[in-house]
Amino acid sequence: MSAVNVTAGETGLTKTSPKSPASARVIIFDTTLRDGEQSPGASMNLEEKIRIALLLEEMGVDVIEAGFPIASNGDFEAVSEIAKRITQSTVCGLARAGRADIERCWEAVQHAKRPRIHTFISTSPLHMKFKLQMAAEQVHQAVIDSVTQARNLCPDVEWSCEDGSRTEHDFLCRTVESAIKAGARTVNIPDTVGYAVPEEFAALIRMLFDRVPNIDQAVVSVHCHNDLGLAVANSLAAVGAGARQVECTVNGLGERAGNAAMEEIVMALKTRHDRMPFTTGVKSEYITRASRLVSAITGFVVQPNKAIVGTNAFAHESGIHQDGMLKHAGTYEIMTPESVGLGKSTLVMGKHSGRHAFKMKLKELGFEVGDNALNEAFRRFKDLADRKKDVYDEDIVALVDDEVVRAHERIRFVSLQVIAGSKGPQSAELELEIDGERRSAKTTGNGPVDATFNAIKQMVPHTARLQLYQVHAVTEGTDAQAEVTVRLEENGKSVNGQGSDPDTLVASARAYIHALNKLLTKRAKTAPAAMTA
Ligand code: KIV
Ligand code: ZN
Numbered sequence: 191m192s193a194v195n196v197t198a199g200e201t202g203l204t205k206t207s208p209k210s211p212a213s214a215r216v217i218i219f220d221t222t223l224r225d226g227e228q229s230p231g232a233s234m235n236l237e238e239k240i241r242i243a244l245l246l247e248e249m250g251v252d253v254i255e256a257g258f259p260i261a262s263n264g265d266f267e268a269v270s271e272i273a274k275r276i277t278q279s280t281v282c283g284l285a286r287a288g289r290a291d292i293e294r295c296w297e298a299v300q301h302a303k304r305p306r307i308h309t310f311i312s313t314s315p316l317h318m319k320f321k322l323q324m325a326a327e328q329v330h331q332a333v334i335d336s337v338t339q340a341r342n343l344c345p346d347v348e349w350s351c352e353d354g355s356r357t358e359h360d361f362l363c364r365t366v367e368s369a370i371k372a373g374a375r376t377v378n379i380p381d382t383v384g385y386a387v388p389e390e391f392a393a394l395i396r397m398l399f400d401r402v403p404n405i406d407q408a409v410v411s412v413h414c415h416n417d418l419g420l421a422v423a424n425s426l427a428a429v430g431a432g433a434r435q436v437e438c439t440v441n442g443l444g445e446r447a448g449n450a451a452m453e454e455i456v457m458a459l460k461t462r463h464d465r466m467p468f469t470t471g472v473k474s475e476y477i478t479r480a481s482r483l484v485s486a487i488t489g490f491v492v493q494p495n496k497a498i499v500g501t502n503a504f505a506h507e508s509g510i511h512q513d514g515m516l517k518h519a520g521t522y523e524i525m526t527p528e529s530v531g532l533g534k535s536t537l538v539m540g541k542h543s544g545r546h547a548f549k550m551k552l553k554e555l556g557f558e559v560g561d562n563a564l565n566e567a568f569r570r571f572k573d574l575a576d577r578k579k580d581v582y583d584e585d586i587v588a589l590v591d592d593e594v595v596r597a598h599e600r601i602r603f604v605s606l607q608v609i610a611g612s613k614g615p616q617s618a619e620l621e622l623e624i625d626g627e628r629r630s631a632k633t634t635g636n637g638p639v640d641a642t643f644n645a646i647k648q649m650v651p652h653t654a655r656l657q658l659y660q661v662h663a664v665t666e667g668t669d670a671q672a673e674v675t676v677r678l679e680e681n682g683k684s685v686n687g688q689g690s691d692p693d694t695l696v697a698s699a700r701a702y703i704h705a706l707n708k709l710l711t712k713r714a715k716t717a718p719a720a721m722t723a
Contacts, residue, residue, distance in 0.1 A: 207399035209406050210432035214468045216459065217409065217435040219253040220246050220452055222484060223268070224284055225413075226443035227257070231657065231677060231684055232488040235708055236268050242440075243272045245483060247279045248556070249476035251452075253306065253435075258284040259298040260291045266298050273302035280346065282306035287336035296343040307340040308378075310350035313357040313365055326361055333365050334372050341373030349374035350413065355381040355391060362394075363401045370402070376409045376435060381424055384417025384447060388427035395431035411435030414450045416442060421450035426458060429468055440484040441492055441499060453477045453498040453530065461525045478531040479556065479587075486591060489658055489675035489686040498530055533583070541575035555583060557590050567593040577692050578669045588664045588671055588690040592700065599707040600625055601650060608695050610638040620645035620699065642699050646706065654678040654709055658686075661694055674701040678709060685709050 223239050226232060234242070239256070246254050256272040257265040273281045281302035285295035287309055299305035311332055312322055318329055333349065340347040349369035351357055357365075366377050379398070381391060395412070399405055412428040412435070414421040425436045442451030456472045463469075481499035485492050494502045504527040506515050514521035527533070539547060548568050552559060559567065567590050574589060575581050604621040615634040618641035622629055631648040635641030639659070658677035663670040672694040676687045685708040689700025 207396050207432060209399045211406070211409075211434050213434060215434065216429055216455075216468045216470050217252045217411070218250075218452065218456065218470050218472050219255065219282070219411065219435050219437045220251045220439065221255040221413075221437050221449060222246070222439040222443055222452075223272070224255040224257050225437075225445060225449050226439040226484070226488075228445050229443055229448070229488075229490070231686075232443060232490060233684060233686075234487055235685070235711065236264070236271060238487045239268045240271060240275060242480075242483060242487065243276055243281075245476065245480055245556075246440075247276050249480060250471040250473045251279055252471055253280040253282050255282045255284060255308065255437075257298075260285065260294040266294065269295075269298035270301055273299050273305065277303050280304040280306050282308050282348065285309045285336075285340070287311040287332045289339060292336060292339050292343070296340075299344070304346065305344050306346040306348055307344045308348040308350065309336045309340050310352050310378075310380075311336065312353050313351040313361060314353035315358060316356065317353045330361075330365055330368060334368050337369050337372035337374050346376075347374050348376035348378055348411065350378040350380055350411075352380055353382045354379040355386040355394060356383070359394075359397060359401075363398065366398060367402045367404055370404045370408045374408055376411050377405075378411035378413050378435070378437065379428075379433075380413035380437075381415060381421075382413075384415035384421060386414070386424050387418075387420060388423045391424040392427035392431040395428045395433050399432050409434050411437060413437035415445065416447040416449065419447070421448070422454045422458065425450045425455055426466060429459075430466065440480045441490065441496070443484065443488065443490060451497070453481060457498050457525060457530065460529070474529050475531040482587070483591070486673065486675070486688050487686065489660060489677050489688075491660060491662065504532060539571075539575070539581060541572060543571075543575070551583075551586060552590060555587055555590075559590065559593070563590075563593050574671070574692065578671070580667075582665050584664050585671055588673055592688065592690045599704070600710055601703050601707055603689075603696070603700050603703055604628065606642065606693075606696050606699050608638045608642065610695075616641050618642040618645045618695075620649070622646070622649055622703070624649065638695055639698050642695055643702055646699065646702055650706060652680070652706065652709070654680040654706070657684055659698070661697070664690060672697040674698045676701040676705045678702075678705040680709055680713075683712060685712065 243254050256269040259266040259269045269283045281299055283295040283299045285291035295307050318324055337349050351365055369377055410433045412425050412433045414424040436455050438450040438452040438455050440452050442448040456470050456474055459466055459468050492499050494500045511522050545568050548571055570589050602623040604623055607619040609617045616638045617634045619632045629649050631645040633641055633644040633648055635644045657679045660675045661672050664673050671690050671692050673690045674697040677684055685705050687701045687705025689697040691697040
């Protein structure tokens, strides 16, 4: 491995090669729907992927990696649909270095206004020997062949050297040069196993600028995993060394410990523009909304102290801090909550607000819903306003999200009565509408949640296993809405369901029913004749 000298104290953020790009614009490449979805349990259905993609586009993400088309029919369908719907961002699909992968990827992304094929192969000695069982020369030829094939189909091709940070430098330079010569417009250097440290990673990027003769004909990209908690630091160090595309995910979702968190990259560049004079096209005010949407859809809760999007990220608890904040917000706040879209929780409307005002509010919150969903959401809003003293923006978002995901459900919640408390048995009387027909069941259980879920199982027999049951409050106060996530697993496939309501048990029933509806859709796609509810 060739040596790279890094002088003491060098941060990697300022020292660049003469071939470093003049542009200060950093391309944000979001891979929440591909690498993010590869996190066990984070699978999303088509409708959910489309919702996330539309929001990513609205927030100004440059490239959306929508999936891995050859991986499954579901992935293929999601990439094609997203390609058809997205008009501003580039839509990218992933493909291994093989003819079938690349053809399938092109089939899916070709509908996009700005399609991209992202093809990759491992280049580290370890991966080539044990994973690929290929000699370096064969890998080098595969790079040329795959990029050439992709370029013959699509003008925008990205090439990645998987495990790039552990690749022998001479070989890395050779493959990068060949990929660019074969037509790659972007060369991506992944720290696949999250092993690099910032100075070393910046030096690696600089080494490429110094040694690869045609490096100025491509955008250098980085893709850092977070196994040592250094994904964001490594990505920023690489930007300082000349990288102009960062691959990242909302909430840092991704394989194992995840990828670099998009919100952290964007806000670090924005807040420390003095030290890192680079810009992105992301409208940071969308960050909180994107974080909540991805968290609600995947069921992956954001840790309270997570930078930028954790619930405590802008909370000031200690007396000294609160006193400082009252005197001058800058004492303890380096960016404003508003800059990440965390407005002061606004009191929106009360029970006297009309349908028109409600529709206007939805528009302001970024929702365009059809008439049916609007009517149902308005009915639930009125119901909520009757039961809850203050209705906040967050309540409306939770309620509409809940309604949108339920638009085409076969099983619908109607009503629930529960007997809970210390004197068992706890029981639940549940009414559902299944394929338009009302049914009810009364069951007992080991606690009210169990009783409620047993009632659902009695009306809709199934063998799916409950993998996750999680509750969190949408706003503060004891009358806050509960947002529940339920994960069900059947035949190795898992689905997440969400439900919200001021009553935690109603929210739980809604979440379970939502997950069950998703399972029915999944089953219907694989074996239409065998579908029963
Ligand atoms: O982590 C990785 O190396 C990847 C590549 C496919 C870009 O996800
Ligand atoms: Zn990855």
